[in-house]
Amino acid sequence: MTTLLCVHxxxxxxxxxxxxLERLPDLEAERIDLGFYGAPRQPTVGRPLVVAHSMGLAWAxxxxxxxxxGVLAVNAFARFTRAQHFIEGVPPRMVExxxxxxxxxxxxxxxEFLSRCGVDRPDTSAIDPEPLxxxxxxxxxxxxxxxLRMLSCPRLALAGLNDPIVPPAMSTASFPAExxxxxxxxxHLLPLTHPDWVAANLRLLLARTx
Numbered sequence: 001m002t003t004l005l006c007v008h009x010x011x012x013x014x015x016x017x018x019x020x021l022e023r024l025p026d027l028e029a030e031r032i033d034l035g036f037y038g039a040p041r042q043p044t045v046g047r048p049l050v051v052a053h054s055m056g057l058a059w060a061x062x063x064x065x066x067x068x069x070g071v072l073a074v075n076a077f078a079r080f081t082r083a084q085h086f087i088e089g090v091p092p093r094m095v096e097x098x099x100x101x102x103x104x105x106x107x108x109x110x111x112e113f114l115s116r117c118g119v120d121r122p123d124t125s126a127i128d129p130e131p132l133x134x135x136x137x138x139x140x141x142x143x144x145x146x147x148l149r150m151l152s153c154p155r156l157a158l159a160g161l162n163d164p165i166v167p168p169a170m171s172t173a174s175f176p177a178e179x180x181x182x183x184x185x186x187x188h189l190l191p192l193t194h195p196d197w198v199a200a201n202l203r204l205l206l207a208r209t210x
Contacts, residue, residue, distance in 0.1 A: 160186025
């Protein structure tokens, strides 16, 4: 049986996947925890179906060995900041400003980011600033677009038309049209706001990996 390997994004923890995995009780799943709220956990799974949210996709492309059975990218990207051939990215100065303020106000910066994502009254009292800071610095320079193009496994990307972090233009620039589905009214937290829809699409992708 193919095992799901779930990777959360910046500012979140492994519990981000609870709502989605509750709808997939028959599937085997492991979760990577990047250690933003406690001890990191990076289980090894042979030929996983990678389920990645936001920065989690770029991290997975950089850190999870291939082959993969498939990849479900949710509100995700392989590069975040603008570049010569990626004008749809976020201006690098925005991430730099976030980094500079994070150095002195990590809880406030993290809380503001989570609020912008759509989290109601985020609690950042237990964050570990060191791994969060390192991941934020990496976010500003990561570029895994070549790794994404080289994947030979089935791929599916889900994005929201109202995503304030990864706008539709970034999503359409990041994925081929045949791999991308845009959710009307969807924001940046599709696994939380549209868990049934995400689960249904994951099952369709899983059928393609057989």
